[in-house]
Amino acid sequence: MSVDTATVRRIAGLARIAITDDEAARLAPELGNILDWIEQLGEVDTAGVEPMTAVIPNHLRLRDDVVTDGGVRDKVLANAPQAEHGFFTVPKVIE
Amino acid sequence: MTALTDLGIAAIRNGVRDGDFSAREVAEAFNAAVAAARPLNAFLVETPDHALAAADAADQARAAGETLRPMAGVPIGMKDLFCTKGVPTTAASHILEGFTPEYESTVSQNLWNAGAGMLGKLNLDQFAMGSSNETSYFGDVISPWRRNDGGNAPLAPGGSSGGSSSAVAARIAPGATGTDTGGSIRQPAAFVGISGIKPTYGRCSRWGTIAFASSLDQAGPMARDVRDCAIMLEAMAGFDAKDATSLDLPVPNWEGQLNASLAGKRVGIPKEYRVDGMPAEIEALWQQGIAWLKDAGAEIVDVSLPHTRYALPAYYIIAPAEASSNLARYDGVRYGLRDLPDGANLQEMYARTRAEGFGDEVKRRILIGTYVLSAGFYDAYYTQAQKVRTLIARDFERAWEVCDVLLTPTAPSAAFALGEKSADPLAMYLNDVFTVPSSLAGLPAMSVPGGVDASGLPLGLQVIGKPLDEQGVLNAALAIEERAGFTARPAKWW
Numbered sequence: 001m002s003v004d005t006a007t008v009r010r011i012a013g014l015a016r017i018a019i020t021d022d023e024a025a026r027l028a029p030e031l032g033n034i035l036d037w038i039e040q041l042g043e044v045d046t047a048g049v050e051p052m053t054a055v056i057p058n059h060l061r062l063r064d065d066v067v068t069d070g071g072v073r074d075k076v077l078a079n080a081p082q083a084e085h086g087f088f089t090v091p092k093v094i095e
Numbered sequence: 096m097t098a099l100t101d102l103g104i105a106a107i108r109n110g111v112r113d114g115d116f117s118a119r120e121v122a123e124a125f126n127a128a129v130a131a132a133r134p135l136n137a138f139l140v141e142t143p144d145h146a147l148a149a150a151d152a153a154d155q156a157r158a159a160g161e162t163l164r165p166m167a168g169v170p171i172g173m174k175d176l177f178c179t180k181g182v183p184t185t186a187a188s189h190i191l192e193g194f195t196p197e198y199e200s201t202v203s204q205n206l207w208n209a210g211a212g213m214l215g216k217l218n219l220d221q222f223a224m225g226s227s228n229e230t231s232y233f234g235d236v237i238s239p240w241r242r243n244d245g246g247n248a249p250l251a252p253g254g255s256s257g258g259s260s261s262a263v264a265a266r267i268a269p270g271a272t273g274t275d276t277g278g279s280i281r282q283p284a285a286f287v288g289i290s291g292i293k294p295t296y297g298r299c300s301r302w303g304t305i306a307f308a309s310s311l312d313q314a315g316p317m318a319r320d321v322r323d324c325a326i327m328l329e330a331m332a333g334f335d336a337k338d339a340t341s342l343d344l345p346v347p348n349w350e351g352q353l354n355a356s357l358a359g360k361r362v363g364i365p366k367e368y369r370v371d372g373m374p375a376e377i378e379a380l381w382q383q384g385i386a387w388l389k390d391a392g393a394e395i396v397d398v399s400l401p402h403t404r405y406a407l408p409a410y411y412i413i414a415p416a417e418a419s420s421n422l423a424r425y426d427g428v429r430y431g432l433r434d435l436p437d438g439a440n441l442q443e444m445y446a447r448t449r450a451e452g453f454g455d456e457v458k459r460r461i462l463i464g465t466y467v468l469s470a471g472f473y474d475a476y477y478t479q480a481q482k483v484r485t486l487i488a489r490d491f492e493r494a495w496e497v498c499d500v501l502l503t504p505t506a507p508s509a510a511f512a513l514g515e516k517s518a519d520p521l522a523m524y525l526n527d528v529f530t531v532p533s534s535l536a537g538l539p540a541m542s543v544p545g546g547v548d549a550s551g552l553p554l555g556l557q558v559i560g561k562p563l564d565e566q567g568v569l570n571a572a573l574a575i576e577e578r579a580g581f582t583a584r585p586a587k588w589w
Contacts, residue, residue: 007466008462011462011465011466011469012462013446014465014469015419015449015461015462015465016423016426016442016445016446016449017446017449017450017453017458017461017462018443018446018447018449018450019450027459027462030459030520031459031462031463031466033520033521034411034459034463034520034521035463035466037408037411037521038408038411038412038467038476038480039408040405040408041405041408041409041412041476041479041480041483042475042479044402044405044479044482044483044486046479046482046483046486049482049485049486050482050485051478051481051482051484051485052481052482052484052485052488052535053481054340055296055310055488055535055536055537056295056296056297056342056537056562056563058297058340058342060339061336061339061343063336072197075197075198076197078195078197079193079194079195079196079197079429079430079431080428080429080430081427081428081430081431081432081433082433088428088429090428090441090444091435091439091440091441091444092440093440093441
């Protein structure tokens with residue numbers, strides 16, 4: 001399956017990764033090759049086969065609905081590129 | 096007397112316990128070896144004080160007559176995918192440069208609780224995506240091995256746990272943690288002539304381990320021999336309420352039950368693990384491995400795993416899909432890098448930060464993952480891959496009706512030179528052809544050194560076991576180890 005640069009741009013947009021025209025041109029055949037190769041999965045007859053959801057049978061646990069952590073605001077913010085007044089800060093989103 | 100850095104985990108543990116040497120002497124010897132081996136680029140951060148503190152605790156416990164903890168006095172290397180409190184953790188990426196966790200991963204905490212100390216944080220392929228350790232933002236790790244042709248071509252230590260493999264093979268760490276998503280413990284172990292085991296999915300907690308593909312990621316030990324792996328895996332494994340997929344089962348005493356006699360055991364040889372272009376030496380080693388296991392008392396049976404050839408393409412849908420989701424968290428807001436050009440808005444900040452912070456291979460996988468999950472393609476790619484995954488797991492279940500473990504080569508080649516495959520992503524992906532199927536099925540699997548090729552480079556054999564049967568895997572690997580008598584080691588050039 002061929003991938004064109006418009007598709008690469010659309011996917012990169014969905015993935016929130018800025019790419020240049022040169023990168024899009026380089027990535028198009030690269031991604032096309034990889035997708036061509038994974039296309040071969042289409043030849044496997046999977047009629048009536050359930051998709052895998054868990055590799056090892058395991059039960060989902062429940063716990064009591066109580067607070068088990070918290071009160072660590074400064075630790076949560078410690079690695080933020082920018083934090084002010086106890087919050088993460090980002091560029092203005094509402095004019 | 097043997098140099099302390101020539102000792103493995105069991106020998107160090109026993110020597111400290113018996114008073115043959117102090118844990119501090121061991122830590123100092125390894126700290127010095129780490130500092131002297133910087134040309135390997137195996138360590139991203141050195142933490143000599145951590146190793147010394149654990150050693151002093153072990154020495155004091157012994158002096159006080161206390162029973163020593165299972166890894167007391169053993170310094171190890173920690174793959175830089177495990178969050179370590181107060182010690183920078185980057186996953187070898189630019190986007191996490193400067194990130195210093197406020198918490199400790201469960202696996203690393205388990206090791207410290209067992210008395211181990213940390214020599215430092217080990218380099219890896221960026222976000223554990225790669226098979227040669229060439230995708231690290233902080234430079235390639237170099238294998239301590241060289242071909243015997245007199246050339247000095249730097250060789251790949253395998254990946255993604257390339258810092259771990261290089262450090263253990265170079266004897267600058269007696270053991271190291273690895274993580275394995277599609278072969279990232281076993282292939283690097285094979286490339287450098289050491290042992291490494293990926294346990295059953297769920298044995299080791301994923302909490303605090305930087306996520307790549309959550310349905311596949313498993314931590315495991317890499318060490319010089321099978322016993323050392325058993326000791327270290329016991330320390331790493333265990334139920335953890337903080338990981339929803341953690342198995343609530345007791346950790347067996349794997350070391351105590353090591354037994355190289357395979358009488359009554361059946362070893363399956365899957366015919367699909369012969370691939371085009373595989374070197375004759377690897378086929379020969381496989382046959383040798385079969386003979387060794389027969390000699391250990393096992394019965395050999397031919398088995399078929401018919402969907403093997405679809406494992407790699409299924410993996411390269413599932414793993415990138417999960418990665419594209421997991422790596423969405425790197426947005427320049429909460430931790431790590433932020434790239435905010437003047438006047439840029441929030442969306443531009445996200446896109447610029449991620450463009451700047453992720454390497455090429457990481458971007459490639461995020462884009463593939465985003466594509467296969469995007470509207471209109473989800474069923475054709477992702478759902479189909481998960482169905483094929485069911486078929487692959489079913490192949491193994493059928494095999495377990497006639498055998499107890501499987502024996503295969505670990506990798507389709509010996510270590511290649513750095514740069515030899517990095518231009519072609521698909522050629523690189525094919526390295527994992529023998530390790531990926533068991534990852535997709537969540538099975539325990541181990542690589543153990545079997546011999547060397549004509550260039551003098553190590554080759555590994557892989558043992559795959561039933562779910563939760565790490566013991567069967569370790570025992571078959573031990574039977575190989577005892578017969579292979581693998582003593583080759585790289586000459587020191589660094």
